[in-house]
Amino acid sequence: MTNSLCFGIMAKQFNIADAKAQFSDLVEQAEKGHSIIIARNGRPVAKLVPLIARRPKVKPGFAKDLLSDEQIEALTRPWTEEELDQLTKGPIG
Numbered sequence: 001m002t003n004s005l006c007f008g009i010m011a012k013q014f015n016i017a018d019a020k021a022q023f024s025d026l027v028e029q030a031e032k033g034h035s036i037i038i039a040r041n042g043r044p045v046a047k048l049v050p051l052i053a054r055r056p057k058v059k060p061g062f063a064k065d066l067l068s069d070e071q072i073e074a075l076t077r078p079w080t081e082e083e084l085d086q087l088t089k090g091p092i093g
Contacts, residue, residue: 013037013044 012034019026019038026036026048036048067075079087 011035011037011047013039015039015042019048 012029014022014026014036016038019036030036030048030050033050035050037044038046038048064072
């Protein structure tokens with residue numbers, strides 16, 4: 001096993017025989033978000049990556065500085081009966 005730089009990200013590199021022997025562990029590492037490079041004679045030929053990219057955790061209130069107090073009020077206030085009617089029955093004409 002060696003470390004490789006792939007697209008600016010450090011990835012572990014395994015030769016085919018080692019990758020075959022450790023395949024279950026390598027899949028587990030990929031599930032955790034790691035990329036694994038598979039090499040033949042020291043030359044990278046394949047890459048094992050997570051199927052679903054991990055989404056960064058969003059902290060509550062991360063966007064509070066992006067909205068004014070008026071915008072926050074408009075987005076969080078309870079809806080009026082008229083607004084609920086428009087939503088369920090369409091615009092009153």
